[in-house]
Amino acid sequence: MAQQQNPSCDIDRFERETVQRATVGFPLTDGSRVEIPLTRIFGQCPQPRVVIVAGVHGDELVGPQALVELAQELPPNELRGTVVLVPRANPLAFAAGRRKAPDDNLDLNRIFPGKKGGTASERIAHVLTQQVTDGADLVIDLHSAGREGDLVPLSGFREARDDCARRSALAAAAFGLEYDWMMRWSPGTLSTWANQQGIPAVGCEVGGRAMAEREEIDLYKGGIHRCLRHLGLLDPPLEVTMPPKVWTQEYVTAPCGGLLEVLVTLGQEVEGGESLARVRDLWGTVCGEISAPRDGAILYTRVQQSVQAGENVFWLGRQEDNPCYEPA
Numbered sequence: 001m002a003q004q005q006n007p008s009c010d011i012d013r014f015e016r017e018t019v020q021r022a023t024v025g026f027p028l029t030d031g032s033r034v035e036i037p038l039t040r041i042f043g044q045c046p047q048p049r050v051v052i053v054a055g056v057h058g059d060e061l062v063g064p065q066a067l068v069e070l071a072q073e074l075p076p077n078e079l080r081g082t083v084v085l086v087p088r089a090n091p092l093a094f095a096a097g098r099r100k101a102p103d104d105n106l107d108l109n110r111i112f113p114g115k116k117g118g119t120a121s122e123r124i125a126h127v128l129t130q131q132v133t134d135g136a137d138l139v140i141d142l143h144s145a146g147r148e149g150d151l152v153p154l155s156g157f158r159e160a161r162d163d164c165a166r167r168s169a170l171a172a173a174a175f176g177l178e179y180d181w182m183m184r185w186s187p188g189t190l191s192t193w194a195n196q197q198g199i200p201a202v203g204c205e206v207g208g209r210a211m212a213e214r215e216e217i218d219l220y221k222g223g224i225h226r227c228l229r230h231l232g233l234l235d236p237p238l239e240v241t242m243p244p245k246v247w248t249q250e251y252v253t254a255p256c257g258g259l260l261e262v263l264v265t266l267g268q269e270v271e272g273g274e275s276l277a278r279v280r281d282l283w284g285t286v287c288g289e290i291s292a293p294r295d296g297a298i299l300y301t302r303v304q305q306s307v308q309a310g311e312n313v314f315w316l317g318r319q320e321d322n323p324c325y326e327p328a
């Protein structure tokens, strides 16, 4: 019984060149358990230890699929370090097929490090930080747009100027998705929490629509391989240069609810004032026009053709100077 309450008591017992499957979790009041499955791939030595998390939001499936495949494919005898793969960090949201767990409707990626004895989502956050990511040398957090949207491939770090941000930015550059991204400092996200512990963190976005297509899954797997090479866990070594510019985004929301007609495509460059979408009421009258507040590129687009006032329709991206970049 004691072991069941703390199934992770020997979670970090290193066994050279082995693959271990485990779960961490806790009981709910109805007698069921929250079980978070993870795979630990122990290589030739325990460090560095890279923890890769997906499924923090339950309707984002590219990351979970990539990690399930990597758990089968990463060769422990070629690895110099430990890789921990968590393909479904939020089992309650995953079971519901929703961003958030219906149990408490909290966004897991706003409440890290969670709370012992808190709500279900708070306890999930607590288990993940205390039993899985604590002491990592790098945390990678894989996301997608939810079922209502779609995203360009972004690999990024949290905005800061310290050494942890610099190492995070280099790891994000090694991940190497199409857009070098800088996430605004935002309390309660997994990457912010990691950075606050001095752990470098990479946050990524690929795809959405509650789907996982082969090329999207391969983008994530390729990025993870490059990160592991960058940190010396896999051969051949990967040299990375700091990008001088990074993308940031501003949110463009619907002015009214109704049926949405999107006039631009993902990745498209747009000019300030350009018409991006229109919303019609249920009599067919245009009740809102959405135009670009400035020049930029469409990083996220809503695909669900119904929308409520205030909901996100686009992320308008722009490039700005990378605060971690130092010219040679």
Ligand SMILES: [Zn+2]
Pocket: 056, 057, 060, 143, 144
């Ligand atoms: Zn997400």
